[in-house]
Amino acid sequence: MLTFDMDFQKLKNEIIEYSKTIGIDKIGFTTANTFSEMKNLLIRQEMLGYQSGFEEKDIDKRVDPSLIFDQPRSIIAIALAYPSRMENAPRSKKGERRGIFCRASWGQDYHDVLRNRLQKLEEYISSKVPDAKFKSMVDTGELVDRAVAERAGIGWSGKNCAIITPEFGSYVYLGEMITNLPFEPDEPMTDQCGTCNKCVDVCPTGALVEGGQLDAGKCIAFLTQTKGFLPDKYRTKLGNRLYGCDTCQTVCPENKRKDFHIHEEMEPDPELVKPLLKPLLTITNRDFKEKYGKMSGSWRGKKPIQRNAIIALAHYKDDTAIDELITVMKKDVRPVMRGTAAWAIGKIGHEQGFSALIEAKNVEKDKEVLAEINKGLKLLEEQK
Template identity: 40%
Template sequence: MIKEKIINYAKHIGIEYIGFSSINFKDEFVNRLREKRLNGHLSGFEEQDEYKRTNVKNIMENAKSFISIAVPYRTMEIDYNKPYFSKSSLGLDYHKVLYNKLNKIQIYLKEEFNANSFYFCDIGPLHDREIAYMSGIGFYGKNTNIYTEKYGSFVFLGELVTDIYIEPDIPIESKCGDCEICMKACPTGAIERPYYVNSKKCLSYITQKKDGLTYEEMAKMGNRIYGCDTCQDVCPLNKRALFSNIKDFMPEEWNINIVAEDFLNMSNKRFKETYQKTSGGWRGKKILQRNLIIALANSRTNEGHAKIKSLINDDYFSYYVEYYLKRMGGY
């Protein structure tokens, strides 16, 4: 009855995918995390210590169950022929959307079952994807994304750990078969083998990192300002994925039709009113402006040319302006 009541409440607040699992991670998963750490293939944005990511008792001493949720985010197709933000960074920052839903479940658990819980979404020690897999939300693709039946891999994940026992769901085995389209399509070869991604090579990470970018990395970025959709877009399993109707994830005109001059001249006030409200906003204005300069260079687009040239003496932008000018033929 507990499980059924939680599922019904989740549907009531607009959560279509919800699953449950024990708090025990398999040794195989822990070893995979250790391998990535020892190989230096973690992005640096996540918890480095695999034991902190899997020892749930450090978070809640009396923990008994995970509750995992998935929320679809793809609301439109993107024109990749011009500078763009990935599908996951359009609309309102997904952390806020999922926190709102997870908080409602937390309150419900307390009021209905006197259960204690903590929730996480992307930020925190827990591994969202493995918990979603354990909870039967979906299966692992070879690109390590979790695939749901209706929305493919275009879902955001979050979870709660709680001190009540809930009957676990059954994990779903991969449906990728012999397909390796995502691996072959990855611009940087970040999917080094099935179900293993070198995060340091992933363009989603590269568009976010603060350290100086190499010319090779900049060339691989193409028209990306933030994030990367390639391995998901080419996946046959995503061809039939449904679109999300969640209004919070609907894009605004300013983040699907980027005006270079406005973007590069953007005030801090304007940034706070717009891009800072998206999931890409956490990296700050300068990183996104840097990436736009690179995107314009890669597409050899003259838009914003005078503004970009004026940044040649800026300590932060000068290196990227030099890349831009080389790609533009030096003028």
């Protein structure tokens, strides 16, 4: 049975010091009270239809630790800084166009990295307090990581809906641990975005409706993870992004000159995070898992990445990819790939495209794919 006659301030200080030895860049403590402000925001998000669909459906569980942990007393929040630049990045050039994975997907899957740190922290605390209990979470847990980190003093919640730290900017991964230990809470950090509105102003799809308000369904980071046909209005916004979007971070003044290479697991492999596009069109499931399986950007499988690669080739108007795209349009068993390839062929506007699209139209049975073939033909006509 847990006794509370020990010095929890001393234990807190010991935990902070220990965290530095296991690769935790920032640590904070907060109460296990309900996150009332976040609850109001989530209710508003739901009312406006701004949810992505990937979230925990029960809003109360997302904001009330007592619904997911028996008698919580405090929460420990952690942050690990990740790199914002890579050395020897390969160049995209004609015939060898490349896509890009967002920075948060560089290196080993951050879920695994942070769980490793949290597990070490649990083991350390257990060695000090054998009756201590925990529930650790990274991103996929019920609680909103950002709300916990903000209240624990890790950073402030920026207008780009990311936690911004004075030390590392917003290039940090977040995790938290609910405990039955009564740690003294840290002071939350005051908002420091001020009048700056750059992230909202440059959001490619207008997903940042206003500072701190995100329409997740419009966010490119979300759109790159969907598996169906990408809506027409977003295809030209995707650029060469294969997974995620960094725009609202790269324009943030707080991220200027922030680039930390602290954790070896987070170092990017340039050929993986900025891969050639054409080989992605025919990559097998096995090869995809072997090459990209350790990255967080692979969690939805190869289908979204392949679809986005097709759109990226259209973005570049890469006519050297016409043969590969025609093969996808004619032979891929997945309608989304066939249809997206047909649209891309029209977008690129190569002379081979017209006859290939007509041939495909005469044999295609899927209505959605036929609609994309017609879009491709229309695009070719407009370019004549």
